[in-house]
Amino acid sequence: MKGFSDWFIEKKPTIVYVTVGYPSFEESLELSRFLVKNGFAQIIEAGIPFSDPIADGEVIQKSSQVALSNGITLKDVAKFVRMLKDEYSIPIFAMGYYNPILCNIEYNLRLLSESGCEGIIVPDINVEEVRRISRLLKSNDLKIVGFVAPNTPKDRLVKVVKSTDGFIYLVSSYGTTGVRENLDFEMLKNVVSNIKKVKNIPVAIGFGIRNMEVAKRVKEISDGAIIGSAVIKIIEDNPKNYLDKVYDFFMEKF
Amino acid sequence: MKGWFGEFGGKYIPEVLYPVISELEKAYYSIGKSKEFKRELDLLLRSYAGRPTPLYFARNLTKYSGGAKIYLKREDLLHTGAHKINNALGQVLLAKKMGKRRIIAETGAGQHGVATATACALLGMECVVYMGSIDVERQKPNVFRMKLLGAQVVPVSKGSQTLKDAINEAMRDWIENVHTTLYVIGSVVGPHPYPTMVRDFQSVIGKEALKQILEIEGKLPNKVIACVGGGSNAMGIFYPFIEYREVELIGVEGGGKGSKLGEHAATLSFGKIGVLHGAKSYLLYDDNGQVSETHSISAGLDYPGVGPEHSYLKSIGRAKYTFVKDEEALEAVKILSQKEGIIPALESAHAVYQAIKEASKMKKDDIIIVNLSGRGDKDLSIIMENINF
Numbered sequence: 001m002k003g004f005s006d007w008f009i010e011k012k013p014t015i016v017y018v019t020v021g022y023p024s025f026e027e028s029l030e031l032s033r034f035l036v037k038n039g040f041a042q043i044i045e046a047g048i049p050f051s052d053p054i055a056d057g058e059v060i061q062k063s064s065q066v067a068l069s070n071g072i073t074l075k076d077v078a079k080f081v082r083m084l085k086d087e088y089s090i091p092i093f094a095m096g097y098y099n100p101i102l103c104n105i106e107y108n109l110r111l112l113s114e115s116g117c118e119g120i121i122v123p124d125i126n127v128e129e130v131r132r133i134s135r136l137l138k139s140n141d142l143k144i145v146g147f148v149a150p151n152t153p154k155d156r157l158v159k160v161v162k163s164t165d166g167f168i169y170l171v172s173s174y175g176t177t178g179v180r181e182n183l184d185f186e187m188l189k190n191v192v193s194n195i196k197k198v199k200n201i202p203v204a205i206g207f208g209i210r211n212m213e214v215a216k217r218v219k220e221i222s223d224g225a226i227i228g229s230a231v232i233k234i235i236e237d238n239p240k241n242y243l244d245k246v247y248d249f250f251m252e253k254f
Numbered sequence: 255m256k257g258w259f260g261e262f263g264g265k266y267i268p269e270v271l272y273p274v275i276s277e278l279e280k281a282y283y284s285i286g287k288s289k290e291f292k293r294e295l296d297l298l299l300r301s302y303a304g305r306p307t308p309l310y311f312a313r314n315l316t317k318y319s320g321g322a323k324i325y326l327k328r329e330d331l332l333h334t335g336a337h338k339i340n341n342a343l344g345q346v347l348l349a350k351k352m353g354k355r356r357i358i359a360e361t362g363a364g365q366h367g368v369a370t371a372t373a374c375a376l377l378g379m380e381c382v383v384y385m386g387s388i389d390v391e392r393q394k395p396n397v398f399r400m401k402l403l404g405a406q407v408v409p410v411s412k413g414s415q416t417l418k419d420a421i422n423e424a425m426r427d428w429i430e431n432v433h434t435t436l437y438v439i440g441s442v443v444g445p446h447p448y449p450t451m452v453r454d455f456q457s458v459i460g461k462e463a464l465k466q467i468l469e470i471e472g473k474l475p476n477k478v479i480a481c482v483g484g485g486s487n488a489m490g491i492f493y494p495f496i497e498y499r500e501v502e503l504i505g506v507e508g509g510g511k512g513s514k515l516g517e518h519a520a521t522l523s524f525g526k527i528g529v530l531h532g533a534k535s536y537l538l539y540d541d542n543g544q545v546s547e548t549h550s551i552s553a554g555l556d557y558p559g560v561g562p563e564h565s566y567l568k569s570i571g572r573a574k575y576t577f578v579k580d581e582e583a584l585e586a587v588k589i590l591s592q593k594e595g596i597i598p599a600l601e602s603a604h605a606v607y608q609a610i611k612e613a614s615k616m617k618k619d620d621i622i623i624v625n626l627s628g629r630g631d632k633d634l635s636i637i638m639e640n641i642n643f
Contacts, residue, residue, distance in 0.1 A: 051544045052418065052530060054425045055268035061412065073542040098266060098529045100543030124266045124529065147269035151432070156272065174270055175430045 004091070004118070004143070008167060008202035012219045013042030015204055017095065017228040019063040020046050020080045021072030023235060028067075029080055031235070034243055036088045040250040044084065045121060045226070048077045048096025055123045057176040059229040059236060074100050074108055078115040085116035093145065093166070095121035098129075105133065109140045119143030119166040130163050145169050148195060148203075150187055157191075158198050167202035168195050170222065177207055177229050183214065189221040212252045257446025259566035265445040267532045271425075274432040279447045281352045286344075286451065291351065298343050299458065302376065303333045305340075307459075309466035309623070314593040315610070322476065322616035324609055326596070326626040327463045327491060334369050336599065336628030337459060337487045338440060342369035344455035346377050349436035356380045356435040360424040362389055362417035362483075363553035363601075364396025365628060366440030371405035381405040384424045386416040389553060396632060414547050417557050421531050441484025442561030445532030449489075449561050456490025463623055464494050471621060477502045477612060480625035481604040482575065483519065483555035485564045487627035496572060505564060506608045508550030509577035515540060519548040520577035521560040522568050535562040551580035551636065552600035554628075578604040584640050586610065587630060599628030600636065 018032050035041035049067035053060065074096075081092050094117050101108050101122065112120065119142045130137075130144055137144055146164030148157055149171040161168060170191060172183050183205075192203050205218045206226030215225035234249060235242040257263055257279075265275060285291050299305040307328045316324045329337040342359075349357055357379050361367030367383040374381035383400055387409040390397055400407050413419035421439075428437045442449045442456075460478075467475055478495050480488035482505040495501045510518035518524065521536050528537030530545055538546040538558040550556040567573035578586075583600055586607035591597045598606055602625070609624045616622070630637065 051413065052422050054422050054531070055270075055429065057426070065413075068544065099537070099539060099545065102529055103526070103539060103541075103543035123268050124532070126265055126267075128264060129266070129534075149269040149272070151273040152269060153273060153276070160269075171269055174432060176426050 005200070005202055009223050011042055013224045014040065014215060015043040015045060015224055015226040016041040016231055017045040017047055017226065019049060019060065019067050019232060020077045021049060021067030021070045022063040022232070023066060023239065024070060025072065025076060025080070029083060031243070031246070032084055033087065034246065036090055038247070038250065042090060044090065044092045045095040046077050046081055046092055048074055048094060048100055050097040050100055053097060055176055057229060059233045060177050062236065063232045075111065078111045081112070081115040081117050091118040093117065093119050093121050098122050098125050106136060109136055109142060113140035113142050117142060119145060121145040121169065123147060127159050127163050147171060148191065150174070150184070150191060154194065157194060161195055161198040161201060164201060167204055167224070169226065170195070170203050170205045172205050172207040172209070175207070183208060183218070185217060185221060192222050212250060257450070259563045260569055262535050262562035262565040263446055263449055263533050265532060266529045266534060267445045268429060270429055270432065274428070275445055277352070278436065281348060282447050282451050285351045286348050291347070295344055295347055298347070299340065303339045303343060304331060305458065306462045307331050309463055309470065311470070312594050315590065316613065318589065318593050319610045319613035321613040321618065322620035322622050324613055325467065325475070325621065325623045327459060327623060329459060329487065329625060329627045330596070330598065330602065330629035334365070334372050335631060336365045336369070337456060337490060338366045338369035339372065340458055340490070341440065341452050341455040341486060342366065342373040342438060345436070345438040345451070346370065346373035346379060349438070350377050350379060352436065354434060354436040356382070356431065357438050358382045358384065358424050358427050358435055359438045359440060360384045360417065360420040361440065362386070362420065362556060363632060364389070364393040364400070365554060365632065367405070367407070368396055368399050368403070370438050370440070371400040371403035374405065375403045382427070383407050384410055384420040384427070386414070386420050387411040388415040389417065389420070393553065393632070417553070418545065425531070441486040442489045442563060443484045443531055443533060443559055449533065449563055452486050453489040453493055453563060456486050457493040459487065459490040459625065460492060460494035463491055467621065467623060473621070474498055474501050475621040475623045476616065477504055477622045479504045479506065479605045479609045479612065479622060481506045481555060481601045481627065482522070482560060482564060483508065483557050483601065484559070485561035487625050489561060489563055491623070491625040492567070492573060503567065503573035504608060504612070505573055505575040506604045507575060507577040508552055508555030508604060509579040509582070510549040510551070511580060515546050517549055518577065519550040519555050519557060521558060522564060522575035523577050525560070527565070530559045533562045535565045536560050536568070551583060551640070552604065554599070554601040555604065576608065578607045582607045584637065587637055588641060596626070597630035598626055599630050600633045602627045
């Protein structure tokens with residue numbers, strides 16, 4: 001879509017990851033509505049569960065396992081996106097490992113596109129593969145998100161940024177997904193500026209954003225903050241009243 | 255292109271792993287390919303691991319099969335009882351030269367874990383082995399062996415609690431500890447450079463076998479047969495024979511109990527192209543792309559993926575892949591034990607069974623080489639549960 005990039009850079013969105021089907025399909029949908037309605041999230045990442053999530057820490061692994069045992073498939077994720085898009089106009093990206101997308105790629109990308117997905121976020125894809133499927137992505141009007149880490153070398157960073165048309169997901173630190181104590185803002189600021197030198201593309205920082213104060217600081221040096229396991233952890237710790245706790249989290253009550 | 259075998263292989267990994275994988279790739283192509291490194295590894299393989307291994311003419315088995323001559327490449331005679339030590343010594347030595355001090359590894363049956371723990375003890379490295387809780391339970395002697403060798407064994411109680419989950423957990427450890435640690439993968443799987451590097455370290459098997467058969471018989475074998483889980487022993491023996499197109503290469507997968515998804519581990523026979531553990535290759539998964547559980551009586555074959563180079567050899571028709579069921583492998587264990595006085599590992603027994611079958615249909619002066627990748631001591635408790643006297 002035209003103007004996505006400008007909108008993103010101006011809006012400085014908070015991007016929230018939701019595992020579709022955790023704790024149940026209905027509840028994950030309700031959570032997303034809650035996040036959007038209250039203005040907590042300006043972009044939703046709709047998580048496709050996978051049997052072997054190697055880049056994820058304990059919290060997201062567990063949610064993925066629960067979603068799988070609830071029988072959630074990519075089709076359900078598409079349905080989730082469509083239901084949300086029917087009510088709200090915010091951008092939604094489908095996020096998940098490559099195999100469940102690759103296994104029937106033409107059909108799956110069309111399904112996601114028709115549901116109103118803005119693009120896909122795939123942590124274990126690579127530049128060559130993105131090139132291989134780029135025509136399919138284009139014809140389905142789906143954007144691809146590129147990953148950059150603090151240790152990504154310059155030449156590689158250039159390749160990743162050039163092959164990305166959605167936004168750059170800047171991984172804040174080493175390790176799997178999960179809440180971390182400290183982020184190195186100075187270093188991250190440098191990486192953001194290296195990315196921007198290649199192309200004026202939105203950069204959002206994710207991994208280890210433990211509260212809204214960190215999110216605010218992250219937005220000072222980039223275009224957006226991605227909150228993943230923090231919200232999932234709240235659900236896990238407060239199965240009965242997690243919506244209240246999620247509200248408190250975004251209202252900076254902890 | 256480097257790291258791709260046709261459309262298979264590549265690096266399908268989280269971004270944080272790229273730099274460390276590149277570091278390993280560079281180290282492998284500089285240090286690992288240097289004369290000095292090769293000399294040092296060769297010395298370890300000879301003086302410590304017990305190379306070269308014999309190529310043994312199995313006269314009684316040949317007579318029993320009633321056809322082609324069957325030769326056994328005796329990797330079962332190596333230190334720690336299987337071909338896994340070839341690769342473990344290579345990778346741990348490389349890690350040491352790279353200045354790493356901590357080694358992580360995954361293991362299913364425990365053979366790669368034991369081999370890695372052994373190499374770490376020898377070369378003075380810290381060693382952590384990830385192993386599915388179910389495997390920890392069914393391979394107790396190997397767990398104790400690893401501990402005795404000074405390794406820390408971490409049981410993984412996630413997912414199916416077997417090899418694939420041990421790999422997931424080892425990768426997560428690596429993502430967290432990229433600076434100090436090298437992940438020593440036990441098969442020709444994972445992102446580039448692993449499939450190539452592990453194949454190179456294991457190809458000593460095929461190089462020896464090629465030289466030996468020419469010395470003994472003065473001609474090439476008609477067939478080379480090996481079992482395939484991830485596929486390291488098979489790639490190791492196949493590789494030097496690939497250029498001799500008249501030599502038929504046959505990989506034997508774990509046929510388990512049946513042909514339904516979940517009942518076997520025959521990835522190349524029943525799988526589809528997919529991505530797992532950093533590479534594109536054949537893979538067993540359901541209609542939704544979720545990786546399937548597998549079954550094989552042999553823990554070493556009980557894996558839903560397979561090395562990308564095997565997928566490539568299959569796609570170009572250079573190697574053919576088939577499967578042998580649990581009960582047939584058990585039968586081969588009994589036959590080889592009683593005809594030759596050799597108790598094979600359950601993995602290797604799959605190849606032995608296929609060899610007997612093939613030999614019976616061939617001429618008397620035809621030749622088959624079987625890679626006897628490991629010995630059966632580790633499997634005694636499983637064999638005892640299944641064979642009665």
